[in-house]
Amino acid sequence: MKTWYVMLAIAAGAVLPIQVGVNSTLRHGIGSPIVAALISFGVGTVCLLAYALAARAEWPTAQMLAKLPMWAWIGGVVGAFYVATAILxxxxxxxxxxxxxxxxxxxxxxxxxxxxxxxxxAQHGINVARIVGALLLIAGTVMIVKY
Structure with missing residues (x-):
């Protein structure tokens, strides 16, 4: 694995609980978890648009968009579900x-x-090491949640 990608993944994971805390504070300030999630996504959309414009990102053509599978469009729905659920x-x-x-x-x-x-x-089969790792994570989760 490339060190840069590993560090980026760690950073993304580290900011998730910060995002939850910030969005939760937003919810308490305005009173609605859904409106808080909407504001969060709105700010994120503005930031991504600014970055895309600054980076001179290539915009997809209508043909490119038409070739995408239908499930490729639900990423925003899944993200909205996660953010709204986390806020709640x-x-x-x-x-x-x-x-x-x-x-x-x-x-x-x-x-x-x-x-x-x-x-x-890419396909990566489940093996004993992955199962043991998952079980250890579950054991850790139970310990943290229960105690």
Whole structure:
């Protein structure tokens, strides 16, 4: 693995609980988890647009968009579900519990996606080492959530 990508993945993971805390504060300030998620996505959209314009990103053609599979369009829906759910759940569970549960769910879904090579991922079969690693993560999750 390239060090840069590993560091970037770690940084992305590290900012998720920060995002949850910031969005939760936004929710408490305005009173609505859905409106807080909408504001969060609006700010993110403006930032991504500014970056795309500054980087002179190439925009897709209509033909490129038409060739995409239908499931390629649900990324925003999934992101909105996660952000809205995190805003709603974080105050009840706390940052550590929320992150543990979401990471455990991400790992198991990732194992399935890799095993079957779904939605554009290369196929990487489930093996004993991956199962043991997943079980250790579950054990850690149970310890953090329960205690």
């Amino acid at each position: 759940v974080a105050p009840k569970l706390g940052a550590a519990n929320l992150v543990c549960l979401t990471i455990a769910a991400q790992l198991f879904m990732s194992l399935l996606l890799d095993h079957y090579g779904l939605i554009g991922f």
